[in-house]
Amino acid sequence: MPDNLSMFKGYRIQASTGIHRGDRDYQQDQVCLLTHPRHPGCLLTVVADGMGGRSGGRKASDQVMLTARQLFERYDPDTDDGPSLLRQIVEEAHLVIKLTAVSAEQEPHSTIAAFLINPDADSHWVHAGDSRIYHFRHGKMVFRTMDHSYVQTLVNQGELTEEEAQDHPHSNILMGCLGTDNDPPIDHHVIPQLTPGDALMACSDGVWHYFTPEELSSTIAMLSPREACEFLIQKARSRARGRGDNLSISVVKLEPLD
Numbered sequence: 001m002p003d004n005l006s007m008f009k010g011y012r013i014q015a016s017t018g019i020h021r022g023d024r025d026y027q028q029d030q031v032c033l034l035t036h037p038r039h040p041g042c043l044l045t046v047v048a049d050g051m052g053g054r055s056g057g058r059k060a061s062d063q064v065m066l067t068a069r070q071l072f073e074r075y076d077p078d079t080d081d082g083p084s085l086l087r088q089i090v091e092e093a094h095l096v097i098k099l100t101a102v103s104a105e106q107e108p109h110s111t112i113a114a115f116l117i118n119p120d121a122d123s124h125w126v127h128a129g130d131s132r133i134y135h136f137r138h139g140k141m142v143f144r145t146m147d148h149s150y151v152q153t154l155v156n157q158g159e160l161t162e163e164e165a166q167d168h169p170h171s172n173i174l175m176g177c178l179g180t181d182n183d184p185p186i187d188h189h190v191i192p193q194l195t196p197g198d199a200l201m202a203c204s205d206g207v208w209h210y211f212t213p214e215e216l217s218s219t220i221a222m223l224s225p226r227e228a229c230e231f232l233i234q235k236a237r238s239r240a241r242g243r244g245d246n247l248s249i250s251v252v253k254l255e256p257l258d
Contacts (some may be wrong), residue, residue, distance in 0.1 A: 011196045012041070013117070015252040017223040018229030022206055022237065022244035028057035029204050029248035030065050041119035042152035044072045045250040046089075047131045051177070051206040052108040060097045060110035062177050067093040068114065077118045083188055086114055086126035090178065090186050113145065113202045117194065117252065120199040125189040129177035132208050135191060139221035143215045147205075147223050148176040149183045166209065196256040203232075206245035210236040225251035 004177050023025045028050035036042035048064035050057030068089050075085050101107050111129025118124075120230040125133050128228070130147040146152055150173040150201060154160040165171065191198075199220045208216070228251050237244055 003241075009074040010257060012255045012257055013041070013226050013252065014245040014255055015043070015045075015250070016225035016229050017045075017250045018233050018248070020233050020237065020247045022246050023240065023242055024244075024246055026058070027246055029206065030061040031202075031250050032065050032068065033250050033252075034069060036077070037073065037117055037183075038076070039077050041121075042075075042077050042101075042117065043252070044068065044114065044116050045200070045202050047113065047202040047204055047248050047250060048067040048113075049111040049129065049131050049206075049246065049248070050063035050108065051110065052179075056108035057099075057110070059100055063096050063100065063108075063179065064089075064110050064112055067096065067114045070245040082116050082118060082124035083190070084124075086116060086124055087186055087199060089114060090126055090128060090184060094178040094184050095208055098181075101179060107179070109174075109177050111174070111177050111204070112184075113204075114254075115202060117200075121194040121254070123191040123194055123200065125187075127187055128173050128184040128253070131202065131204045132149035134187075134201045134203075134208075134213075134216060134220075136201070136217050136220050137195075138197045139217055142186070143189065144213070145187065145189065148152070148173050148187075171209075172205075176249055194254050196254050199251065199253040201228075201249065201251045204245070204247060207232055207236050207249050208246075210239040220251060225253055242251050 034044045046068045048061035050061030109130040113127040115125045135142045151165045159240035
């Protein structure tokens with residue numbers, strides 16, 4: 001997707017998405033970048049990594065996208081609550097994916113990583129699973145989501161380092177996502193005020209698995225969103241050496257008008 005440029009309240013929003021099948025036989029990732037039809041400066045990014053075979057995983061990630069589009073179109077940043085919108089997207093997508101599982105040939109699940117930017121430049125996040133959101137400020141990583149995964153649990157308990165977790169044989173085991181029998185974990189994060197020099201990135205594990213935070217920070221700082229998406233996908237594909245997962249990514253940067 002080409003860079004999406006808009007100017008608002010002294011800054012410019014520049015954004016882009018990228019997606020690639022990787023070395024898989026089929027695509028189960030989905031990514032969308034939505035600008036609000038009635039409120040300039042309001043946008044929503046969603047990444048969903050589907051699981052459950054060719055049909056199951058794609059049905060799950062498609063449902064996340066459909067739910068997000070429908071609810072975002074009805075969202076009014078002047079009167080509605082951002083965290084409530086994101087929670088509703090997760091809960092409704094989770095329910096429909098569970099209903100789909102009744103007739104699906106394989107059990108559908110999906111991660112979600114979504115962030116909302118309101119016209120007043122506050123940002124709200126939600127995630128479930130191991131798709132991530134990153135916040136960068138002036139070339140440094142400020143914050144990232146913590147995966148709902150077995151390996152992240154070991155890191156949190158001090159049994160693994162972040163470096164050891166990257167190559168752990170059970171890195172694909174999730175502790176929660178959409179479509180399972182249990183309710184999904186719904187972790188929220190808020191940035192009260194984004195400013196020029198800030199950047200947000202959402203991506204599936206097919207992207208972040210191959211980079212250090214420092215590599216991601218410098219790439220996002222030096223390149224435009226479109227160039228960053230293209231570079232990170234290309235580099236991840238190279239580092240996967242023929243064993244790469246689906247890849248999906250969205251990058252949003254706030255830049256000063258001058």
